[in-house]
Amino acid sequence: MKQSKLFTKTRKEAPKDEVSQNAQLLLRAGFIHKEMAGVYSYLPLGLRVFNKIVEVIREEMNCIGGQELHFAALQDPELWKKTDRWSDEKVDVWFKSELSAGGEVGLGWTHEEVATMIMRDHVSSYRDLPFYAYQFQTKFRNELRAKSGLMRTREFVMKDLYSFSRTEEEHQAFYEKCAEAYAKIFDRVGLSHVTYRTFASGGAFSKYSHEFQTVCDSGEDTIYVAPEKRIAVNKEVLEDSVLKDLGLLREELLERKAIEVGNIFSLGTRFSDALGLTFKDESGADVPVIMGSYGIGPGRLMATVAEIYSDEKGILWPRAIAPFQIHLVEVSAQNSETKAWAEELYKKLTAAGIEVLYDDRDLRAGEKFVDADLIGIPYRVVVSDRNLAERKIEILDRAKNETVMSTEEAVFALMQEEGNHV
Amino acid sequence: MKQSKLFTKTRKEAPKDEVSQNAQLLLRAGFIHKEMAGVYSYLPLGLRVFNKIVEVIREEMNCIGGQELHFAALQDPELWKKTDRWSDEKVDVWFKSELSAGGEVGLGWTHEEVATMIMRDHVSSYRDLPFYAYQFQTKFRNELRAKSGLMRTREFVMKDLYSFSRTEEEHQAFYEKCAEAYAKIFDRVGLSHVTYRTFASGGAFSKYSHEFQTVCDSGEDTIYVAPEKRIAVNKEVLEDSVLKDLGLLREELLERKAIEVGNIFSLGTRFSDALGLTFKDESGADVPVIMGSYGIGPGRLMATVAEIYSDEKGILWPRAIAPFQIHLVEVSAQNSETKAWAEELYKKLTAAGIEVLYDDRDLRAGEKFVDADLIGIPYRVVVSDRNLAERKIEILDRAKNETVMSTEEAVFALMQEEGNHV
Numbered sequence: 001m002k003q004s005k006l007f008t009k010t011r012k013e014a015p016k017d018e019v020s021q022n023a024q025l026l027l028r029a030g031f032i033h034k035e036m037a038g039v040y041s042y043l044p045l046g047l048r049v050f051n052k053i054v055e056v057i058r059e060e061m062n063c064i065g066g067q068e069l070h071f072a073a074l075q076d077p078e079l080w081k082k083t084d085r086w087s088d089e090k091v092d093v094w095f096k097s098e099l100s101a102g103g104e105v106g107l108g109w110t111h112e113e114v115a116t117m118i119m120r121d122h123v124s125s126y127r128d129l130p131f132y133a134y135q136f137q138t139k140f141r142n143e144l145r146a147k148s149g150l151m152r153t154r155e156f157v158m159k160d161l162y163s164f165s166r167t168e169e170e171h172q173a174f175y176e177k178c179a180e181a182y183a184k185i186f187d188r189v190g191l192s193h194v195t196y197r198t199f200a201s202g203g204a205f206s207k208y209s210h211e212f213q214t215v216c217d218s219g220e221d222t223i224y225v226a227p228e229k230r231i232a233v234n235k236e237v238l239e240d241s242v243l244k245d246l247g248l249l250r251e252e253l254l255e256r257k258a259i260e261v262g263n264i265f266s267l268g269t270r271f272s273d274a275l276g277l278t279f280k281d282e283s284g285a286d287v288p289v290i291m292g293s294y295g296i297g298p299g300r301l302m303a304t305v306a307e308i309y310s311d312e313k314g315i316l317w318p319r320a321i322a323p324f325q326i327h328l329v330e331v332s333a334q335n336s337e338t339k340a341w342a343e344e345l346y347k348k349l350t351a352a353g354i355e356v357l358y359d360d361r362d363l364r365a366g367e368k369f370v371d372a373d374l375i376g377i378p379y380r381v382v383v384s385d386r387n388l389a390e391r392k393i394e395i396l397d398r399a400k401n402e403t404v405m406s407t408e409e410a411v412f413a414l415m416q417e418e419g420n421h422v
Numbered sequence: 423m424k425q426s427k428l429f430t431k432t433r434k435e436a437p438k439d440e441v442s443q444n445a446q447l448l449l450r451a452g453f454i455h456k457e458m459a460g461v462y463s464y465l466p467l468g469l470r471v472f473n474k475i476v477e478v479i480r481e482e483m484n485c486i487g488g489q490e491l492h493f494a495a496l497q498d499p500e501l502w503k504k505t506d507r508w509s510d511e512k513v514d515v516w517f518k519s520e521l522s523a524g525g526e527v528g529l530g531w532t533h534e535e536v537a538t539m540i541m542r543d544h545v546s547s548y549r550d551l552p553f554y555a556y557q558f559q560t561k562f563r564n565e566l567r568a569k570s571g572l573m574r575t576r577e578f579v580m581k582d583l584y585s586f587s588r589t590e591e592e593h594q595a596f597y598e599k600c601a602e603a604y605a606k607i608f609d610r611v612g613l614s615h616v617t618y619r620t621f622a623s624g625g626a627f628s629k630y631s632h633e634f635q636t637v638c639d640s641g642e643d644t645i646y647v648a649p650e651k652r653i654a655v656n657k658e659v660l661e662d663s664v665l666k667d668l669g670l671l672r673e674e675l676l677e678r679k680a681i682e683v684g685n686i687f688s689l690g691t692r693f694s695d696a697l698g699l700t701f702k703d704e705s706g707a708d709v710p711v712i713m714g715s716y717g718i719g720p721g722r723l724m725a726t727v728a729e730i731y732s733d734e735k736g737i738l739w740p741r742a743i744a745p746f747q748i749h750l751v752e753v754s755a756q757n758s759e760t761k762a763w764a765e766e767l768y769k770k771l772t773a774a775g776i777e778v779l780y781d782d783r784d785l786r787a788g789e790k791f792v793d794a795d796l797i798g799i800p801y802r803v804v805v806s807d808r809n810l811a812e813r814k815i816e817i818l819d820r821a822k823n824e825t826v827m828s829t830e831e832a833v834f835a836l837m838q839e840e841g842n843h844v
Contacts, residue, residue, distance in 0.1 A: 007489060007553040007586075009544050033540045035494045037523070041540060042492040044555075050492075067429060070464040070472075072457045073495075073560060074577050097517040097529070099576075100564045101459070107519070107529075118455045118463060122431050131429040133466075138495060138560060142522045154521075155496050164429075 001324070002346075003359040008043045010371045021218060022303035023149025025315050029374045031323075038146025038154035045375065046302075048323040050157075053298040054136055056188045056320065057159050060181040064174070066134045066161055071114045073138055075106040079113045083274045093141040107140035112293055115162040116271040123164065123289065126281050130170050134161035136298070148220060150303035151259060157299060163292040166279065171290045175266060178294050182212055182262050189301060190318030194308060195261060196232035198223050199246060205268025207245075208237070213258035216307050221260055224253035232258075259304050267291040309399075315376030316399045319418060324357040326411070327377035331365040331384035341391075342383040345408060354415050373398070381411055423746070424768075425781040430465045432793045443640060444725035445571025447737050451796045453745075460568025460576035467797065468724075470745040472579075475720040476558055478610045478742065479581050482603040486596070488556045488583055493536045495560060497528040501535045505696045515563040529562035534715055537584040538693040545586065545711065548703050552592050556583035558720070570642060572725035573681060579721060585714040588701065593712045597688060600716050604634055604684050611723060612740030616730060617683060618654035620645050621668060627690025629667075630659070635680035638729050643682055646675035654680075681726050689713040731821075737798030738821045741840060746779040748833070749799035753787040753806035763813075764805040767830060776837050795820070803833055 008030035015034060018024055023040075026032045031046030042050055058068070080086035086106070088094060095107040108114065115133060123129065139158045146152055161178065165171040179197065186195045191214050198213040213223050213232055222235040226248050233242060233253070243250060269288040272278065278286040302321075309316040319325065326349060330342035339360075346358040357377060359368050365384075372380050382394040387405070395411065396403045430452035437456060440446055445462075448454045453468030464472055480490070502508035508528070510516060517529040530536065537555060545551065561580045568574055583600065587593040601619065608617045613636050620635040635645050635654055644657040648670050655664060655675070665672060691710040694700065700708040724743075731738040741747065748771060752764035761782075768780040779799060781790050787806075794802050804816040809827070817833065818825045 005487070005489075005553070007541070007544050007550065007555065009550075011543070030544070033543065035496065035536065036498045036527075039494045039496045039498075041494050041536065043540070044489045044491050047490055047492050065427070067427075067466045068469055069466050070469050072461045072463050072577055074457065074461045074562070076458045076461075092522070095519040095527070097519045097564075100514070100566050101568075105458075105517070114457065114463065118465070119429070121433070121455065122429050122452070128429065128431075131427070133429065140496070142519075144522050146523075155494055 001357055003357055004361050006044060006357070008045060010374050018149065019147055020149035020151065020303075021310070022151065022306040025306050025310055025374075026150065026303070029315060029376070032150070038143055038152065040150060040153060040299075045323045049302055049317065049321050050298055052321040053189060053301050054157075054159070057185055057296055057298060058136070060185050060188075061132075061134050061159065061161060064132065064177050064181050066132045068135060069133055070135050071108065071111045071118075071137055073108050073140065075108050075114070077104050077106060079117060079275075080106065083113055083271060085113070093143060095140045095142050108137075109139050109141045110293075111135070111137070111160055112162065112267065112271050112291070113275065116275045116277050116291070119164060119289070120275070120277050123277065123279050126166055126279055129279055129289065130163065130165040130174065132161055132163050132174065134159060134294075148218070148303075150299045151218075152220065153299065156297050159296045159298065161294040163294070164277075165290045165292075166281070166287070168290060171266065171292055175264060175292055178264055178292075179210060182264070182294075182296070185296065186212060186214075186261065188320050189305060190320065191261065191301075191304065191308065196223065196225055196230060196258075198232040198234050198258070199237060199242065200234040200263075201237050202266065203268075204270060206266035209263060209265045211260050212262035214261050214304050214308070215256045215258050216304065217257050218307055219257040219259040221258045223256055223258045225256050226252050227254065228252070232256075259300070259307070261301055261304055262294075262296040264294045265292060267293055310376075313370075314374035317376045317378060319378050322378050323375070324355040324377050325379065325415060325418070326354060326356045327359065327372045327375065327380045328356050329359045329365075329368050329372060329380060329382045331368070331382060331386075333385060335385045335388070338383060338385050338388050341388065345381075345383060345393075348408075349411070349415075352412065352415070379411075379414070423779055425779055426783050428466065428779070430467060432796050440571065441569055442571035442573065442725075443732070444573065444728040447728050447732055447796075448572065448725070451737060451798070454572070460565055460574065462572060462575060462721075467745045471724055471739065471743050472720055474743040475611060475723050476579075476581070479607055479718055479720060480558070482607050482610075483554075483556050483581065483583060486554065486599050486603050488554045490557060491555050492557050493530065493533045493540075493559055495530050495562065497530050497536070499526050499528060501539060501697075502528065505535055505693060507535070515565060517562045517564050530559075531561050531563045532715075533557070533559070533582055534584065534689065534693050534713070535697065538697045538699050538713070541586060541711070542697070542699050545699065545701050548588055548701055551701055551711065552585065552587040552596065554583055554585050554596065556581060556716075570640070570725075572721045573640075574642065575721065578719050581718045581720065583716040585716070586699075587712045587714070588703070588709070590712060593688065593714055597686060597714055600686055600714075601632060604686070604716075604718070607718065608634060608636075608683065610742050611727060612742065613683065613723075613726065613730065618645065618647055618652060618680075620654040620656050620680075621659060621664065622656040622685075623659050624688065625690075626692060628688035631685060631687045633682050634684035636683050636726050636730070637678045637680050638726065639679050640729055641679040641681040643680045645678055645680045647678050648674050649676065650674070654678075681722070681729070683723055683726055684716075684718040686716045687714060689715055732798075735792075736796035739798045739800060741800050744800050745797070746777040746799050747801065747837060747840070748776060748778045749781065749794045749797065749802045750778050751781045751787075751790050751794060751802060751804045753790070753804060753808075755807060757807045757810070760805060760807050760810050763810065767803075767805060767815075770830075771833070771837075774834065774837070801833075801836070
């Protein structure tokens with residue numbers, strides 16, 4: 001895409017009321033727009049990153065047999081009364097409204113109830129199970145405080161998967177499979193080295209739930225990390241009995257702030273009992289379905305990456321989720337030959353299926369480089385008057401902060417190496 | 423996909439309170455689930471169709487230079503007070519709620535205000551214009567009545583594009599370009615023969631707005647169609663002066679019920695004046711931006727197709743938006759050789775990038791065919807014991823209701839012809 005056509009502009013300062021680093025960077029780079037506290041819109045560059053994260057998650061969910069669907073946001077109170085999750089005393093994040101036709105309506109902050117009810121129409125025999133349904137859908141949570149940028153918002157897309165199994169063993173097997181898929185997702189977006197499977201409190205149906213926590217000073221959670229063993233314990237369950245369970249010693253644990261980037265829960269029959277989701281087993285007996293739920297917020301993941309991968313100049317997107325692979329910057333004093341060369345290279349790169357943001361704007365080189373640093377595309381390719389005669393181009397690896405003088409061919413070779421061709 | 427793995431089941435009857443044909447068919451075929459009046463979830467088959475419609479629209483919006491973004495649903499009342507669209511007396515479809523941190527919040531039913539405010543951060547000079555921003559995003563409308571299935575819902579995804587131009591001429595040129603893109607979209611989803619560009623009431627800034635109306639007995643609108651001229655007039659503006667404007671004679675008009683599948687509006691400076699979106703022109707003067715808005719609801723389009731393309735047995739999806747291209751049905755009395763053949767064909771077809779729903783379930787042929795008719799995939803390919811010896815397969819063209827005996831090779835040739843290979 002030509003940057004002269006991209007309508008978003010970078011800005012020097014983030015809004016004064018924005019304290020979080022992720023939102024400051026993403027706002028300044030023109031990735032998001034703040035509507036009000038805890039509510040953001042995604043601008044074109046931000047949406048590109050967001051969609052790439054979504055696609056990584058989708059691929060991994062499809063790999064473990066997930067079937068994608070899309071639930072509604074508007075919620076019928078009657079459904080939630082059956083599971084005792086409608087009253088504001090029980091759940092303090094509801095947004096509720098009135099139907100003009102009469103009656104109340106809620107905005108979904110999670111979808112266990114909806115998922116369970118829908119499956120009543122589709123499950124009758126043991127032959128119908130197991131299966132796994134997931135969605136990317138907007139949740140609404142009436143958070144009292146929202147000050148961490150995209151980390152904790154009042155409106156956000158969540159990937160929520162619900163599993164429906166016949167037996168505890170069948171459930172556990174999928175639960176582990178999903179945990180492995182989550183590990184792959186965090187690896188693909190560049191967070192595996194700082195992300196820990198973390199033991200947290202379970203519920204009526206399991207001793208523990210599992211969080212995936214990314215160690216980061218701006219995180220809202222406190223965890224205790226066993227770096228060698230690649231696991232952690234949430235502060236809420238840091239007890240001797242838990243440590244014994246996990247074979248951990250208190251002295252090997254490091255206290256860290258962390259961001260919860262995903263979680264997985266065993267729900268047992270909590271929802272299938274309350275809402276009557278049963279199946280007939282081989283003997284003809286009615287048995288409640290065993291459920292699990294598995295969440296990841298792509299927006300929070302994007303914010304976490306912006307926290308972890310940034311320097312004083314801006315963001316450093318990992319290639320798998322960068323808005324573009326190459327930032328092509330043309331630097332010329334109205335030299336039409338340099339411009340023509342840059343234009344030609346832009347066309348060749350995009351024709352090869354490489355995603356290029358082409359800075360063709362009439363700005364000074366310094367301004368272009370400041371913008372490029374802030375936006376954080378992995379490779380900057382500079383075509384300039386100075387190197388026109390020799391047809392040399394400058395390639396900057398944004399993450400390594402290394403510049404090499406090179407050739408057009410080398411750019412294509414680099415992209416091929418990185419597997420970025422279509 | 424193997425149908426034995428697909429968790430959704432078809433059903434003989436739609437819920438009793440569902441009167442619309444589109445919802446009855448889509449519910450029975452397992453494409454959608456009704457959450458409450460006017461609120462539906464999309465199940466896997468429905469989401470596939472929905473996503474294909476979205477992709478058609480996205481391609482056409484990108485073709486005319488649209489830049490995709492994603493606005494938030496939660497709305498700040500202060501913004502809407504400035505355009506006098508917050509009060510329930512002025513706008514009767516608001517869902518409103520309370521922030522737990524204090525203050526009111528609304529659920530976006532359209533996004534002119536948000537779009538205008540965001541652009542204040544990005545527009546300063548005439549060099550920044552024109553541009554076009556669009557999104558696929560969930561709108562909420564507190565409809566008093568919702569009885570037409572997916573036609574009029576309380577929650578629905580809309581593609582809304584907003585144009586930002588410097589002059590009336592620049593605006594008009596894009597307005598026409600967008601109208602042509604809309605015509606292409608309706609053509610690609612199979613509705614062009616029954617869809618009319620329809621003149622409707624304008625606003626302060628233009629004499630007319632334009633609706634795209636699809637003639638259909640179950641439509642909620644009444645229009646007057648000039649079939650030869652491929653245009654129509656909405657009942658609300660059926661006046662002599664309008665007919666004179668358009669060069670239409672009353673006697674050539676046919677009264678028809680129709681579904682509004684899209685609309686385009688010239689907004690003039692209504693929003694840029696109220697919210698202060700201006701640019702500096704070549705002379706340095708501050709000038710308000712000229713705006714337009716352009717909407718299409720992919721869900722309503724899906725419902726319209728289900729109304730237009732159906733028979734007494736079920737839906738007949740046009741190929742461009744069918745959930746799968748081929749419904750492969752294996753009919754065998756536990757004959758493992760037939761099953762192996764079907765399985766092998768399934769693998770070959772999917773390896774060739776063809777989308778196949780493979781009915782591998784242990785059901786009688788009659789049940790499988792009833793399901794296939796209801797689901798409405800364009801081609802049914804039947805592999806049966808009867809034709810095993812000769813390796814013949816049956817191909818049913820669902821729309822033409824024609825069956826031919828053929829070969830595997832013919833199926834591949836047919837798909838290639840239809841351009842369905844990856």
